[in-house]
Amino acid sequence: MKFSILVSEGPYTHEAADTAYNFTKAALEKGHEIFRIFFYHDGVNNGTRLATPPQDDRNIVNRWSTLAQEHDIDLVLCVAAAQRRGIADADEARRNGKDADNMAPGFRISGLGQLIEAGIEADRLITFGD
Amino acid sequence: MSKRFLYVNRKAPYGTIYALESLEVVLIGAAFEQDVSLAFLDDGVFQLTRGQQTDELGVKNFSPTYKALGDYDVNKIYVERESLEARGLTLDDLLPLTYEDEDDDWAEKDSIKLVSAAELAEIMEAQDVVLSF
Numbered sequence: 001m002k003f004s005i006l007v008s009e010g011p012y013t014h015e016a017a018d019t020a021y022n023f024t025k026a027a028l029e030k031g032h033e034i035f036r037i038f039f040y041h042d043g044v045n046n047g048t049r050l051a052t053p054p055q056d057d058r059n060i061v062n063r064w065s066t067l068a069q070e071h072d073i074d075l076v077l078c079v080a081a082a083q084r085r086g087i088a089d090a091d092e093a094r095r096n097g098k099d100a101d102n103m104a105p106g107f108r109i110s111g112l113g114q115l116i117e118a119g120i121e122a123d124r125l126i127t128f129g130d
Numbered sequence: 131m132s133k134r135f136l137y138v139n140r141k142a143p144y145g146t147i148y149a150l151e152s153l154e155v156v157l158i159g160a161a162f163e164q165d166v167s168l169a170f171l172d173d174g175v176f177q178l179t180r181g182q183q184t185d186e187l188g189v190k191n192f193s194p195t196y197k198a199l200g201d202y203d204v205n206k207i208y209v210e211r212e213s214l215e216a217r218g219l220t221l222d223d224l225l226p227l228t229y230e231d232e233d234d235d236w237a238e239k240d241s242i243k244l245v246s247a248a249e250l251a252e253i254m255e256a257q258d259v260v261l262s263f
Contacts, residue, residue, distance in 0.1 A: 006261070041151055080154060084147075112158040119259040120133055120162065127262055 002033045004118035008129030010042035011060040012053065017046050020128035021063055028071055036074040036118040037064075039107075041129070044082045047075070049104035061104045068106030075107045076114045133258035134165045139174035140262065143193065144184065149177045150192055152263035157195075160202035167257070168199075169250060171210035175217060178209065178224045178242070193225065200229030205241040212247050 005024060009016035024034055039046050051061045068075050077087060083096070089109050093101035103109065119125045137156050143149045159166060170178055177193070184191040199205070207227055214220065227241040245253065254260060 008263075040155075041147065081151065112155050113162070115155060115261075116135075116159045116162045116164070119135060119261070120164065125259050125261070129262075 002035050002123045003027055004035045004122035004125045005037040006125060006127045007037060007039045007043040007046060008041045008127060010045040016128040017060050034073050035122045036076060038076050038115045038118055040078045040081050044077045044085055044087045047077045047104050047107040048087055048102045050102045065104050065106040077107055077109045079109050079111055082109055132164045135159060135259045136167045136169060136254060136257040138169045138260060138262040139177055140172040142173040143177040144187055144189060148263045153192060153195055156204060160204055166204050167206040167208060169208045171213045175209055175213045175219060180223060180225050196225055196227060200241055205229035207241045208243050208245045208250060208253060210247055210250050211244050
């Protein structure tokens with residue numbers, strides 16, 4: 001089956017990021033396809049490479065980056081949500097006159113149309129959040 | 131082939147950003163020519179109330195945007211009766227959301243339909259994609 005995933009809560013504050021990750025891993029192990037993982041609301045905070053959790057805790061951001069690299073997963077941060085919350089790639093930072101960017105490897109920033117497309121293209125769109 | 135999209139709105143308009151960012155998805159999604167419905171239940175029914183006044187909150191009152199939904203061909207707006215009644219509200223407390231029916235000589239019609247929780251469950255069952263905010 002082809003799944004799309006929506007993550008709508010931030011890492012550590014909320015378990016949604018962990019559950020979405022565990023679901024994605026399990027789905028891939030069972031041979032399912034992940035069309036896209038879309039991050040919205042505070043979910044965009046899953047994509048900052050400046051996150052520095054304690055060493056004895058899981059690193060949620062790095063975990064996503066590794067997953068994207070190993071399984072060629074499309075990780076998309078909503079541009080409007082990311083702008084509000086200060087998540088930017090190099091292009092976004094330049095365009096908005098910021099002095100730094102912070103998007104983690106394996107992610108990309110794009111529009112909400114990518115979420116709609118994820119719903120259209122997948123057999124199931126699964127939301128992880130409240 | 132278009133899919134049936136239902137946007138479920140369960141939270142109050144202010145206090146959290148979910149209602150505003152849900153509306154942003156609906157407006158973008160309208161360009162994809164899918165079969166779109168909206169549901170308002172729990173505190174989500176407050177999103178459609180008339181006379182919202184946010185000056186003291188220091189946040190933008192985005193409720194006028196709901197009135198534009200009809201122009202985006204978003205005209206199936208379901209409000210759960212039980213949620214409305216539990217909050218002491220009636221249809222008269224809600225924004226008059228309308229659309230022009232192109233199949234009926236552009237007659238102006240109400241977009242809001244009051245439905246029971248059981249009816250809403252059936253509506254949800256009939257969808258391809260349910261996005262809950």
